[in-house]
Amino acid sequence: MQAPWVTFRPELKVLDCTIRDGGLINNHQFDTDLVKAVYQTCVEAGLDYMEIGYRNSKRLFPKEKFGAFRHSDEEDIRRITGDHDEAATGLRLAVMADAGKSDWKTDILPRSQSVVGMVRVACYVDQIPEAVEMIHDAHEKGYETSCNLMAISTLQHAEIDQALQSVAETPVDVIAVVDSFGSLYREQIDILVGKFLEVAKATGKQVGIHAHNNQQLAFANTIDAIILGANRLDATMAGLGRGAGNCPMELLVGFLRNPKFKKRAIWKLLQDHFVALRQRMEWGPLVPYIITGQHNEHPRAAIEVLAGPNRDKYVEFYDRIVGE
Amino acid sequence: MQAPWVTFRPELKVLDCTIRDGGLINNHQFDTDLVKAVYQTCVEAGLDYMEIGYRNSKRLFPKEKFGAFRHSDEEDIRRITGDHDEAATGLRLAVMADAGKSDWKTDILPRSQSVVGMVRVACYVDQIPEAVEMIHDAHEKGYETSCNLMAISTLQHAEIDQALQSVAETPVDVIAVVDSFGSLYREQIDILVGKFLEVAKATGKQVGIHAHNNQQLAFANTIDAIILGANRLDATMAGLGRGAGNCPMELLVGFLRNPKFKKRAIWKLLQDHFVALRQRMEWGPLVPYIITGQHNEHPRAAIEVLAGPNRDKYVEFYDRIVGE
Numbered sequence: 231m232q233a234p235w236v237t238f239r240p241e242l243k244v245l246d247c248t249i250r251d252g253g254l255i256n257n258h259q260f261d262t263d264l265v266k267a268v269y270q271t272c273v274e275a276g277l278d279y280m281e282i283g284y285r286n287s288k289r290l291f292p293k294e295k296f297g298a299f300r301h302s303d304e305e306d307i308r309r310i311t312g313d314h315d316e317a318a319t320g321l322r323l324a325v326m327a328d329a330g331k332s333d334w335k336t337d338i339l340p341r342s343q344s345v346v347g348m349v350r351v352a353c354y355v356d357q358i359p360e361a362v363e364m365i366h367d368a369h370e371k372g373y374e375t376s377c378n379l380m381a382i383s384t385l386q387h388a389e390i391d392q393a394l395q396s397v398a399e400t401p402v403d404v405i406a407v408v409d410s411f412g413s414l415y416r417e418q419i420d421i422l423v424g425k426f427l428e429v430a431k432a433t434g435k436q437v438g439i440h441a442h443n444n445q446q447l448a449f450a451n452t453i454d455a456i457i458l459g460a461n462r463l464d465a466t467m468a469g470l471g472r473g474a475g476n477c478p479m480e481l482l483v484g485f486l487r488n489p490k491f492k493k494r495a496i497w498k499l500l501q502d503h504f505v506a507l508r509q510r511m512e513w514g515p516l517v518p519y520i521i522t523g524q525h526n527e528h529p530r531a532a533i534e535v536l537a538g539p540n541r542d543k544y545v546e547f548y549d550r551i552v553g554e
Numbered sequence: 555m556q557a558p559w560v561t562f563r564p565e566l567k568v569l570d571c572t573i574r575d576g577g578l579i580n581n582h583q584f585d586t587d588l589v590k591a592v593y594q595t596c597v598e599a600g601l602d603y604m605e606i607g608y609r610n611s612k613r614l615f616p617k618e619k620f621g622a623f624r625h626s627d628e629e630d631i632r633r634i635t636g637d638h639d640e641a642a643t644g645l646r647l648a649v650m651a652d653a654g655k656s657d658w659k660t661d662i663l664p665r666s667q668s669v670v671g672m673v674r675v676a677c678y679v680d681q682i683p684e685a686v687e688m689i690h691d692a693h694e695k696g697y698e699t700s701c702n703l704m705a706i707s708t709l710q711h712a713e714i715d716q717a718l719q720s721v722a723e724t725p726v727d728v729i730a731v732v733d734s735f736g737s738l739y740r741e742q743i744d745i746l747v748g749k750f751l752e753v754a755k756a757t758g759k760q761v762g763i764h765a766h767n768n769q770q771l772a773f774a775n776t777i778d779a780i781i782l783g784a785n786r787l788d789a790t791m792a793g794l795g796r797g798a799g800n801c802p803m804e805l806l807v808g809f810l811r812n813p814k815f816k817k818r819a820i821w822k823l824l825q826d827h828f829v830a831l832r833q834r835m836e837w838g839p840l841v842p843y844i845i846t847g848q849h850n851e852h853p854r855a856a857i858e859v860l861a862g863p864n865r866d867k868y869v870e871f872y873d874r875i876v877g878e
Contacts, residue, residue: 415809416777445805446767450774453740480841481769484848485739493848497868500841505866517804517824524808524817542829544821 238488242461245279246272246479247440249299250326251471255511258283258297265299265310267503268467273319274495275483279348281464282307285325287333301337307345314345320490322374324348327364329357334364341372348374352408355385358393365400376404376438376462382422383413383526390422394429404436404462405429409451412444412474412515412523419451423458438462441477443469444523446515448477453485467496468504470511473529474519512536517544525551562812566785569603570596570803571764571795573623574650577607578796579835582621589623589634591827592791597643598819599807603672605788606631609649611657625661631669638669644814646698648672651688653681658688665696672698676732679709682717686724693725700728700762700786706746707737707850714746718753728760728786729753733775736768736798736839736847743775747782762786765801767793768847770839772801777809791820792828794835797853798843836860841868849875 248268249260265282272280283299284291291300298306302325307314316322323346327334330353338349349368353361361377368375377397382390397405407422414422419439426437439455439462441448452463469478480500483491518532521544535547572592573584589606596604607623608615615624622630626649631638640646647670651658654677662673673692677685685701692699701721706714721729731746738746743763750761763779763786765772776787789806793799804824807815842856845868859871 416774416781443770445808446770446773446802449770450740450777453774457740478770480844484769484844494869494872497841497845497872501866501868517821520804520808521821542825544825545818548818548821 238486239461240488241436242456242463242486242488243278244479244482244486244491245281245324245438245462245464246277246466247281247326247464247476248466248470248479250281250283251466251476252511252513253283253297253299254472255470255513256297257295258300260297260299262309264503264507267499269310271467271495271499273321275479275492276490277321277479279322279324281324281326281350282310283325284332285327285334285337285349286331287337289333290331302346304339304344311345316347322347324350326350326352326378327368329353329360329364332364334367338368338371338373346373348376350376350378350406351402352378352380354380355389355393358396362396362400365397365402369401375402376406377402378406378408378438378440380408381410381528382407383409383411383418387425390425394425398429398433398435402435404438406438406440406462406464407455407460408440409442409448411526411528412442412448412519413526414441414451415445415447416451416454419454420458423455423460427459436461438464440464442471442474442523443476443478443515444474444519444529448475449481449485452477452482468500468507470504470507470513473513473533474515474523475513518547521548521551527551562810563785564812565760566780566787566810566812567602568803568806568810568815569605569648569762569786569788570601570790571605571650571788571800572790572803574605574607575790575795575800576835576837577621577623579794579837580621581619582607582623584621584623586633588827588831591823593634595791595819595823597645599803599816600814601645601803603646603648605648605650605674606634607649608656609651609658609661609673610655611661613657614655626670628663628668635669640671646671648674650674650676650702651692653677653684653688656688658691662692662695662697670697672700674700674702674730675726676702676704678704679713679717682720686720689721689724689726699726700730701726702730702732702762702764704732705734705852706731707733707735707742711745711749714749718749722753722757722759726759728762730762730764730786730788731779731784732764733766733772735850735852736766736772736843737850738765738775739769739771740775740778743778744782747779747784751783760785762788764788766795766798766847767800767802767839768798768843768853772799773805773809776801776806792824792831794828794831794837797837797857798839798847799837842871845872845875851875
């Protein structure tokens with residue numbers, strides 16, 4: 231399972247979640263051209279998965295306000311991918327369904343009617359019972375599945391153990407550590423990924439990692455998870471993602487030595503689309519995101535302050551977060 | 555020597571090299587106000603060292619072209635620090651002297667005539683003989699000393715071993731791993747810091763780390779070095795430094811748990827000075843710096859391309875670096 235770092239583990243797979251996670255910045259109001267370019271880049275760069283969006287509820291996220299990839303209807307995905315050919319492209323499409331926010335019973339079609347091959351179930355620890363139902367449902371409909379346990383940095387280890395136990399009994403394929411707040415250091419990644427790996431090894435599942443970049447540690451924590459044995463890695467182009475963003479794909483693919491991954495396609499995407507995108511959207515480890523990450527808080531307060539006239543008042547923001 | 559990560563190692567010391575390393579971007583043409591603010595912040599944040607500049611040659615770096623802190627004359631330092639009181643402030647001032655670029659015999663005064671307490675000798679591996687002379691000279695003049703072996707990612711391990719052997723025989727206090735190109739991954743840091751620690755333990759010296767941020771790994775690699783046992787850490791305010799910049803002080807101090815370090819002073823500096831500085835100077839892990847880091851090259855080519863009309867032509871730059 232381990233490999234010397236100058237070689238590679240063939241079982242290690244990379245998932246692009248640029249549009250899904252980035253859409254949390256702009257309510258998924260992306261131009262079709264950009265989504266197509268990301269899809270094409272995933273194919274050309276040899277990535278294993280593209281999570282194209284959420285499959286969340288149109289009642290909770292109305293079409294007037296939210297773009298297509300908050301719901302990822304089949305026809306909207308096909309508008310980007312055509313009749314996506316998994317075997318020919320080597321790329322599997324994924325959608326994310328949030329516990330508590332998805333009409334999954336009706337909105338997730340049988341896999342034979344979908345271009346999607348994987349359903350990722352995201353949940354907070356108190357939503358584990360619904361997540362278990364969602365995993366069973368998606369598995370029975372024919373999908374590969376994952377369980378992404380969010381905001382893990384806020385949980386007691388006893389809670390994590392119980393959550394893992396519940397999920398271990400399901401047919402879920404991947405269990406993923408999600409550092410939603412970008413607050414974890416290497417020593418904590420070691421402990422958490424270690425816990426997940428124990429369960430995964432006993433049940434034949436794989437461990438995933440989804441890191442946020444508040445402390446410029448998303449890439450480093452992903453490397454740490456790889457060294458420990460995690461084989462499912464999330465990253466985004468230019469690190470695009472809510473708040474501080476995610477593990478940048480261009481860094482991850484530079485580190486991985488599997489010759490099937492092609493960096494050049496990613497540089498082309500960044501050059502042709504992301505230089506311009508940076509003018510319209512803001513993400514990355516800005517000071518307010520560092521501060522929420524250091525104090526293990528949701529980036530909400532940082533997002534708010536950055537949208538207003540006090541965006542550069544770091545001391546005031548720090549005092550507020552630490553409650554001085 | 556090791557400490558659980560929720561506590562701290564009192565022997566671990568932090569050095570700010572904002573002005574010294576940042577000055578490589580602008581030929582050390584900093585406003586006096588900024589240098590004063592960084593100095594004041596080092597004192598207020600409880601940092602252990604401030605490397606205020608180079609003590610390099612006025613023949614090689616003429617006064618007409620280079621600012622005061624390329625040479626760090628005593629009167630220029632005193633203009634910032636007054637009669638700096640090490641004991642009262644807890645801060646020791648340092649200067650860096652480059653082998654091959656410093657008139658160290660004449661320009662480094664006896665310590666009794668200087669506000670500086672430490673001389674850091676920077677060298678490439680082929681300059682070790684001069685570095686050894688410089689260390690002896692500075693030591694005899696009364697200074698704490700370090701040897702910073704630059705561009706270590708380009709060296710064979712046999713070269714490193716020989717360099718370490720030469721330096722081990724000197725009275726140097728600190729031997730530092732310098733990832734000049736920002737190309738090292740954790741596995742390589744493990745090997746290099748391990749080598750340095752072996753020599754350090756046998757000779758009663760300390761190991762330092764100076765990381766560059768091309769791959770967003772400067773902070774993570776510094777954490778790795780801390781975990782291994784390095785006790786002398788370089789960082790800069792907002793990561794200011796040549797090319798991709800350095801390990802950001804605001805992240806490092808967030809990680810360290812020694813209560814003497816105060817983050818609030820750093821947020822104030824970033825707010826009052828660095829928001830504006832970002833409008834005048836550019837640094838950070840931009841794509842061309844990522845590319846030179848990934849390919850273990852000096853950032854020179856990236857600096858050049860970023861200064862010209864092709865700064866966003868990533869594919870062309872990548873092709874050039876990989877020689878396609």
